[in-house]
Amino acid sequence: MTMLPTLPTPKKLGLVIDLDVCVGCHACVISCKEWNTGGYGAALSDQDPYGSQVSGTFLNRIHTFEVVPEGGEVVGEAGDARIVHFPKSCLHCEDASCVTVCPTGASYKRSADGIVLVDEDKCIGCGLCAWACPYGAREMDLAAGVMKKCTLCVDRIYNETLQEIDRVPSCVRTCPANARHYGDFADPTSKVSMMVAERGGIDLMPEQGTRPVNKYLPPRPRKPLASTLPLAENTDGAKGFFAWLDGMLDRI
Amino acid sequence: MHPAPSIILFTTLSGLGYGLAAVLGFGLLDPSAIATKFAHILALALIAGGLVSSTLHLGNPQRAWRAFSQWRSSWLSREGVMAVLTFVPLGINAIASVWSGRYLPLPGLIGAVFCGVTVYCTAMIYASLRSVQAWNTEWTPVSYLLFALAGGLVLASFFSALGGNAYPLLPLLTAMAIGAAWLAKAYWWARLRAMAVLSTPETATGLGAIGKVRLLEPPHMNGNYLTNEMGFRVARKHAARLRQIAVISGGVLPALLLAVLALSGDISGAPAVAMSGVAVLLIFGGTLVERWLFFAEARHSVMNYYGS
Numbered sequence: 001m002t003m004l005p006t007l008p009t010p011k012k013l014g015l016v017i018d019l020d021v022c023v024g025c026h027a028c029v030i031s032c033k034e035w036n037t038g039g040y041g042a043a044l045s046d047q048d049p050y051g052s053q054v055s056g057t058f059l060n061r062i063h064t065f066e067v068v069p070e071g072g073e074v075v076g077e078a079g080d081a082r083i084v085h086f087p088k089s090c091l092h093c094e095d096a097s098c099v100t101v102c103p104t105g106a107s108y109k110r111s112a113d114g115i116v117l118v119d120e121d122k123c124i125g126c127g128l129c130a131w132a133c134p135y136g137a138r139e140m141d142l143a144a145g146v147m148k149k150c151t152l153c154v155d156r157i158y159n160e161t162l163q164e165i166d167r168v169p170s171c172v173r174t175c176p177a178n179a180r181h182y183g184d185f186a187d188p189t190s191k192v193s194m195m196v197a198e199r200g201g202i203d204l205m206p207e208q209g210t211r212p213v214n215k216y217l218p219p220r221p222r223k224p225l226a227s228t229l230p231l232a233e234n235t236d237g238a239k240g241f242f243a244w245l246d247g248m249l250d251r252i
Numbered sequence: 253m254h255p256a257p258s259i260i261l262f263t264t265l266s267g268l269g270y271g272l273a274a275v276l277g278f279g280l281l282d283p284s285a286i287a288t289k290f291a292h293i294l295a296l297a298l299i300a301g302g303l304v305s306s307t308l309h310l311g312n313p314q315r316a317w318r319a320f321s322q323w324r325s326s327w328l329s330r331e332g333v334m335a336v337l338t339f340v341p342l343g344i345n346a347i348a349s350v351w352s353g354r355y356l357p358l359p360g361l362i363g364a365v366f367c368g369v370t371v372y373c374t375a376m377i378y379a380s381l382r383s384v385q386a387w388n389t390e391w392t393p394v395s396y397l398l399f400a401l402a403g404g405l406v407l408a409s410f411f412s413a414l415g416g417n418a419y420p421l422l423p424l425l426t427a428m429a430i431g432a433a434w435l436a437k438a439y440w441w442a443r444l445r446a447m448a449v450l451s452t453p454e455t456a457t458g459l460g461a462i463g464k465v466r467l468l469e470p471p472h473m474n475g476n477y478l479t480n481e482m483g484f485r486v487a488r489k490h491a492a493r494l495r496q497i498a499v500i501s502g503g504v505l506p507a508l509l510l511a512v513l514a515l516s517g518d519i520s521g522a523p524a525v526a527m528s529g530v531a532v533l534l535i536f537g538g539t540l541v542e543r544w545l546f547f548a549e550a551r552h553s554v555m556n557y558y559g560s
Contacts, residue, residue, distance in 0.1 A: 002322045002324075002325045002326055003324060003325050019459075029471075053474055054473075054474060055472070055474045055475060055476050055477075056476075057477065058471070058472075058476070061471035061472070061476075062471055063467065063469070063470065063471050063557050063558075064467075064468045064469035065453070065457055065459065065465050065466065065467055065468055066465075066466045066467075066468040067459045067462045067463045067464065067465050067466075068463045068464050068466070069462060069463035069464075070463060070464070072463060080463075081463075082462070083468060084457070084459055086457055086557075088471075088557065097381075097382065097383070099325075100325040100326065101325075101326050101327070101328065101377075101380070101381075102322060102325075102326055103318075103319035103320075103321075103322050103326045103328040103329035103332060104315065104318035104319050104321060104322060104329075105318065105321050105322050106318075122315065122318055123311070123312065123315075124310050124311065124312050124313065124315045124316055124318060124319060125310050125311020125312045126309070126310055126311075126319070126328065127309070127311075127481065128326075128328055128377070130477070130478070130481065130482075131253075131381055131383065131384065131481075131482070131552070132381055132383060133383065133554070134382065134383035134451065134552075134553040134554065135456075135553075135554060135557075136478045136482070136554035136557060139476065139477040139478060140311060140477050140481075141311075142477065144311070145310070145311020145312045146311055146312060202458040203458070204455075204456060204457070204458055205451050205455050205456055205553065205556075206455070207450055207451060207455060208382055208383065208450075208451060208553065209382060216458050218458060218459070218461065218462070219459075219462065
């Protein structure tokens with residue numbers, strides 16, 4: 001059934017991704033692929049896996065962007081440009097355009113927790129949902145001919161055979177920098193809701209009208225590297241013993 | 253967007269087929285002429301051929317029947333339902349003409365309206381996608397409908413010339429429909445040129461508050477499904493030249509041929525058959541180029557994450 005839930009879902013499960021913290025190690029990409037190739041639905045195939053044109057299906061990818069402030073300079077690390085590693089997976093949108101375009105009813109949004117899933121037994125592999133998603137969250141598996149997407153590890157988060165600490169999406173569990181957080185956005189007192197409120201969490205492409213559930217925490221403001229150069233290079237503002245030493249060394 | 257040959261062929265062929273079927277549904281051709289009987293069969297063959305070619309790009313075509321179920325929300329499902337429903341009146345029209353040489357006004361008119369609705373559904377599959385801003389306009393269904401009508405009228409002119417006993421205003425109507433189709437396309441292109449871009453790398457990453465965003469490193473060394481499907485760039489280099497080719501082949505030349513035919517007054521002789529036949533080939537080629545550009549020129553918002 002590809003109509004969206006008529007009422008707001010009582011739970012809004014999703015991720016917070018902290019762009020200030022992500023180091024771009026791609027561990028979440030690998031753990032996602034590892035978990036999901038053996039979990040829910042068809043395996044995540046690779047094409048030409050040992051050749052020069054290797055490519056494959058991934059539900060989570062890390063892009064790396066360079067951001068240059070207006071009038072800023074790009075001079076290696078000392079310049080004003082900054083590097084932002086940017087993990088991207090399904091945002092489990094409230095107005096998921098990928099769901100309503102599906103002709104077969106394979107694509108759906110769960111009314112209980114808002115997770116967007118594909119019923120692969122109904123998917124004909126037409127690819128229209130991948131066109132409708134502005135974020136590129138859906139990828140057709142070229143071996144199985146069905147659409148794959150992030151399931152929010154629905155086979156982990158409710159899985160009581162796992163230890164409680166493991167009942168979070170694989171990417172969240174794996175992240176060595178703690179850049180990814182999982183929780184319920186419908187609950188204003190949840191950890192993820194509070195992080196979003198504190199740090200000014202943002203929606204990606206709000207102009208697309210999809211109302212994503214996942215939020216991104218913007219990188220914190222950064223001082224230019226030049227302003228934090230150690231005193232050895234620059235003695236202005238030296239105090240106490242170092243000011244005395246600076247003066248003495250100048251005099252002898 | 254990647255211009256998949258199966259989809260281009262589908263929209264072009266089925267557009268021509270629905271256009272021809274609609275003109276036949278209005279009863280503009282002599283139903284007892286052998287050529288009209290062939291026209292009915294050709295219209296059905298074009299529509300069916302288009303539908304079959306559209307299933308070629310499916311990952312699991314054996315489940316295609318499921319696509320009739322979600323007509324409440326999905327334009328693709330609506331298109332599937334309408335395509336099947338439309339076969340009913342079109343089939344009745346074809347049988348009436350082929351077997352008894354008669355024109356039935358009621359199924360004819362219902363068929364013509366259904367043809368229009370089906371083409372509208374096809375166009376809305378594209379026009380409803382906000383992620384592809386070039387398509388996300390009412391000019392998309394307007395141009396699809398007018399192109400189907402123009403193509404159908406050119407085909408009908410050919411069959412009416414072949415069958416003799418032609419409706420005298422047909423070539424003139426056809427030339428006007430071709431003009432209207434390209435006028436709509438001109439508006440579509442003008443909008444594409446003038447529109448303010450909705451989504452940028454800055455809005456896509458939410459990093460616009462810091463500064464200008466540029467892709468430094470893509471997620472993987474090679475392309476993936478997304479870049480193959482939505483990252484087509486080859487055409488843009490030649491877009492201007494291809495537009496000229498499309499307009500001249502699909503618009504100027506067939507319109508001129510039919511205008512000359514209308515003015516000459518002799519619309520059912522051998523010269524008329526030859527001229528309208530050439531017009532059919534020209535508008536088919538021109539529409540293929542136009543459809544190719546429709547995909548190749550459209551930029552998907554996901555490319556904001558891939559640096560192009």
